[in-house]
Amino acid sequence: MADAVATDTRTRSEPGFFRRNKLAIAPWIFLIPALIFFAIYVVIPIFESLWLSLYQWNGLYDADGNSTAVWVGFDNYVRLWSDPNFWTSLRNNIAWLVLYMLAVPAGLFIALFLNQTVTGMRFYKSMFFFPFVISQVVVGLIFGWFYNPDFGVVGTVWKAIFCEETTNILGNTTFRCERPVPDILSSEQWATYGIIAAGLWPQIAYCMILYLTGLNNVAADQIEAARLDGAKGWKMLWYVVVPQLKPATFIAVVVTVIGALRSFDMIAIMTQGGPFGSTNVLSHYMFEVAISEYGERYGYGSSIATVLFGIMLIFISYFLWRMYQDEKGGR
Amino acid sequence: MFPRPIEKSGPAAKAAYQAFLPVALILWLLPLLAIFLTSIRSAADINSGNVFGWPSEFALIENYAAVFTQSAAAQYMLNSVLITVPSVVISVALACLAGYALAIYRFRVALPLFFLFVAGNFIPFQILMVPVRDMSVQTGLYDTIAGQFLFHAAFQTGFCTLFMRNFIKALPFDLVESARIEGVAEWRIFWYVVLPLVRPAIAALAVLIFTFVWNDFFWANVLTQGESAKPITAGVRALNGQFVNNWHLVSAASLLAAIPPVVCFFLMQRHFIAGLTLGAVK
Numbered sequence: 001m002a003d004a005v006a007t008d009t010r011t012r013s014e015p016g017f018f019r020r021n022k023l024a025i026a027p028w029i030f031l032i033p034a035l036i037f038f039a040i041y042v043v044i045p046i047f048e049s050l051w052l053s054l055y056q057w058n059g060l061y062d063a064d065g066n067s068t069a070v071w072v073g074f075d076n077y078v079r080l081w082s083d084p085n086f087w088t089s090l091r092n093n094i095a096w097l098v099l100y101m102l103a104v105p106a107g108l109f110i111a112l113f114l115n116q117t118v119t120g121m122r123f124y125k126s127m128f129f130f131p132f133v134i135s136q137v138v139v140g141l142i143f144g145w146f147y148n149p150d151f152g153v154v155g156t157v158w159k160a161i162f163c164e165e166t167t168n169i170l171g172n173t174t175f176r177c178e179r180p181v182p183d184i185l186s187s188e189q190w191a192t193y194g195i196i197a198a199g200l201w202p203q204i205a206y207c208m209i210l211y212l213t214g215l216n217n218v219a220a221d222q223i224e225a226a227r228l229d230g231a232k233g234w235k236m237l238w239y240v241v242v243p244q245l246k247p248a249t250f251i252a253v254v255v256t257v258i259g260a261l262r263s264f265d266m267i268a269i270m271t272q273g274g275p276f277g278s279t280n281v282l283s284h285y286m287f288e289v290a291i292s293e294y295g296e297r298y299g300y301g302s303s304i305a306t307v308l309f310g311i312m313l314i315f316i317s318y319f320l321w322r323m324y325q326d327e328k329g330g331r
Numbered sequence: 332m333f334p335r336p337i338e339k340s341g342p343a344a345k346a347a348y349q350a351f352l353p354v355a356l357i358l359w360l361l362p363l364l365a366i367f368l369t370s371i372r373s374a375a376d377i378n379s380g381n382v383f384g385w386p387s388e389f390a391l392i393e394n395y396a397a398v399f400t401q402s403a404a405a406q407y408m409l410n411s412v413l414i415t416v417p418s419v420v421i422s423v424a425l426a427c428l429a430g431y432a433l434a435i436y437r438f439r440v441a442l443p444l445f446f447l448f449v450a451g452n453f454i455p456f457q458i459l460m461v462p463v464r465d466m467s468v469q470t471g472l473y474d475t476i477a478g479q480f481l482f483h484a485a486f487q488t489g490f491c492t493l494f495m496r497n498f499i500k501a502l503p504f505d506l507v508e509s510a511r512i513e514g515v516a517e518w519r520i521f522w523y524v525v526l527p528l529v530r531p532a533i534a535a536l537a538v539l540i541f542t543f544v545w546n547d548f549f550w551a552n553v554l555t556q557g558e559s560a561k562p563i564t565a566g567v568r569a570l571n572g573q574f575v576n577n578w579h580l581v582s583a584a585s586l587l588a589a590i591p592p593v594v595c596f597f598l599m600q601r602h603f604i605a606g607l608t609l610g611a612v613k
Contacts, residue, residue, distance in 0.1 A: 011555075015507060022517060023436065023517075024438065026432075026436065026517040026518075027432040027433075027435075027436035027438055027441070028432075030428040030429060030431055030432035030521070031429050031433070031444070033359050033425050033428060034425040034426065034428060034429035034448075034488050034492060035429070035431075035444075037421075037425060037484065037485040037488055038448065038451060038488050038489065039487055040449075040485065041459070041463060041481070041482055041485035041486060042451045042454075042459065042485060042486060042489065043447070043451065044462070045458070045459040045461075045462035045463050045466075046454065046458050046459065048461075048462035049458045049459070049460075049461055049462055049579055050458075051492045052461060052462070059461075059465065065586070078392060099492040110333055112333075113355070114351045115332070115333070116334075116336060116337050116348065117336060117338075118337065118338075118348065118349055118352075119344065120352075124352055124356060126596075126597070126600055127359075127360065128356065128359060129604075130360065130363070130593070131360075131363070132594045133542060133589075133592050134363075134546075134593065135545070135546035135548065135564050135588060135589060135591070135592070136546065136548065137546070137548045137564045137565075137567055137568065137585075137588070138567070138585045138586070138588055138589045141366075141567065141571065141581065141582075141585045142362045142363065142365075142366045142582075142585065143362060145365075145366060145369070145578060145581075145582070146362045146365065146366075153361070153362070175387045188478065202364070206607070209604055209607060209608060210607070210608055213604065213608040214608075215333065218332075218333060220332060223333050232335075236333065237333070240333075241333045244436060248608075251608075258453055261455060262456070263384050263563075264456070264548070264549050265548040265549065268548070268552070268568075269548075269568060270573075274558055275535070282457070283455060283456070283457050286457040287460070287549075287552070287553075289372070289462055290460065291464075291552075291553070298465075299459045300462050301457075301460075301461060304400075304457070305455065305457035305458045305460065305461070306458070308455045308458070309455055309457075310455055312453065312454060312455050316450050316454070319449075319453070320449065320450060323446070323449065324446075327442065328577065
């Protein structure tokens with residue numbers, strides 16, 4: 001009897017295919033717009049670039065609309081190996097990576113300095129964060145001017161310390177300097193460090209805000225307990241506070257690595273890779289090669305992009321692996 | 332609280348701290364203050380070499396007006412708005428849908444798909460540059476506003492989905508469960524149960540994506556050539572060439588480019604910081 005009732009109800013209101021499988025189908029309906037968009041503009045172009053790095057192509061099409069690309073195999077990579085500009089760029093990328101990491105401890109110390117509750121603290125915290133909100137183009141222009149030996153801040157301060165001002169009969173002011181004013185951005189030796197220093201300014205602000213949020217959530221009872229045990233100063237910071245800031249440190253390292261390898265805007269604004277290619281990094285060199293005034297070299301450019309992508313992939317895999325561990329632990 | 336609150340070290344320490352704060356702030360923002368002072372100087376000051384001292388006269392309005400009358404700055408600003416606003420709307424909308432799917436449903440590829448969005452967010456732009464540029468040329472989107480906002484919307488969807496998925500995952504799942512038991516349709520659960528709860532996340536994403544897209548420089552160079560579709564960041568570079576040695580005008584133009592994200596940040600500071608520091612606490 002019970003069986004009969006059950007079959008009866010099923011035949012009476014047989015739910016449709018969509019109804020029965022709604023929990024399997026619904027996620028795809030929600031996902032499809034984002035997936036299509038993301039595939040067209042992000043996922044597929046990655047593979048196209050990898051493929052294109054095996055061709056020589058100036059970006060043109062013949063009359064029938066076929067691409068004029070010529071298969072060259074690994075020629076582009078062989079050429080890269082003997083391209084001094086490529087090695088300079090790679091070296092500069094490493095310099096960026098290493099020196100940019102200073103943003104993490106520097107951000108922590110500014111955060112420690114600002115982690116107080118005196119009146120007006122909110123204002124100070126947001127003003128310290130300010131450089132991060134501004135476009136890197138503007139930061140680049142600001143520092144380009146800041147470093148200017150003739151009328152920038154560096155030049156003016158240098159003249160005040162090392163130079164003697166003399167006015168000749170015609171009323172023109174000239175400076176006689178013990179040491180010539182440094183022109184940081186025109187020096188093959190120093191320009192990269194000048195740009196990195198400029199880049200650190202917003203990056204420190206970013207790390208600072210991450211740590212300020214982290215410090216807000218440090219367990220107060222542990223601090224008090226450690227204080228009762230006589231911990232203070234550096235020991236307290238290193239053994240009690242920093243371990244609790246681990247999530248903030250992780251994010252700070254991630255964004256700093258990505259920021260260092262993505263650096264493009266500042267270089268394009270401040271030196272355009274010069275003098276003589278000495279400040280190029282892979283991201284900027286790739287752009288220069290692919291879209292240059294001497295004609296477009298899409299294949300060679302793509303091979304540089306592939307190398308940069310390979311370097312990033314090492315870090316991306318590590319981040320994803322860390323996230324995967326968290327996901328497994330969390331559920 | 333660490334470090335120990337300054338109040339506990341006595342009134343002298345507190346006063347010293349409070350006196351030092353503005354000094355530290357001025358040092359920290361020195362490059363910005365210097366460029367602001369330059370932007371309100373007159374041309375006479377620049378020519379006579381008074382670039383660092385106190386301005387002999389203030390030319391705030393003249394300089395900023397000159398930027399607009401002597402260059403295409405107004406056009407660039409308008410382009411930036413037309414690029415940024417659709418990018419924000421599209422990417423946040425797509426991410427709400429995708430984040431909901433990845434957070435609420437349990438299906439085998441949910442985690443791999445989520446990691447795809449996360450990874451896409453970290454890749455270097457250069458690996459996309461040639462195909463995206465070629466595609467834009469082929470479809471007539473090169474040197475247009477739409478060509479830029481479509482790309483930005485697609486790229487930022489990665490970050491937005493990462494953010495939304497984690498945000499929705501942190502909501503109590505019982506809400507969805509009980510709605511399902513009541514027989515509420517899936518899209519209605521999304522619209523009436525989840526969407527109202529993710530409003531703070533939408534606000535945070537909106538300000539962040541606004542800032543990211545507004546400050547973009549790379550794609551502006553890759554996807555445009557003329558004045559008609561260039562945003563202000565690329566425009567400022569063009570002005571830099573046009574106003575050679577007119578540092579007061581260059582600095583005024585740079586500061587103009589920085590104003591919208593700065594205003595956005597100060598108006599929605601709480602959301603902005605909540606968005607940036609997502610994951611910085613456990």
